Amino acid sequence: MICPCGSKLEYKDCCGPFIEQKKLAPTAEALMRSRYTAYVVGKIEHLEYTLDDKGRDSFDLESTREWSENTKWKELEIVSVEGGGVDDDDGVVEFMARYEMDDQDLEHHERATFKKQDGRWAFIEGRVIGRDPYRRDEPKVGRNDPCPCGSGKKFKKCCG
DSSP: OBOTTTTOSBGGGTTHHHHTTSSOOSSHHHHHHHHHHHHHHTOHHHHHHTBOHHHHHTOOHHHHHHHHHTOEEEEEEEEEEEEOOTTOSEEEEEEEEEEEETTEEEEEEEEEEEEEETTEEEEEEEEEOOOOOOOOSSOOOOTTSBOTTSSSSBGGGTTO
């Protein structure tokens, strides 16, 4: 089977050995890819195993498993990688995970922080990246302000 992480390699030659704990991920990106793949193949224990101690304390294995099973995973896109190489001690991987849930196409965009602890990479935290908030070009029209359509009526009695 081709690995779900998008590497185009066989699962057994890519994320499989990390998920099965036969090898340690050599880079933060490799760990990120294996964590995504763990969601896809339902190996949720890998997600818990790859957390730092603080994250492991608050990890809810069963709700994560349920979410993973009720999701159709579509694609992982690595947006950028900062550090996280074989000789580094920390790194950041920005990624987008595309999936379908309840007949909706969704996207999770995150900057994930990793740190090497006792010789192995661990997921520290993720910061979700959302769209910038909508900013109005003009001030908001109040209910009792004149309607901007030019009718001369109050906004609440016209277009409001």
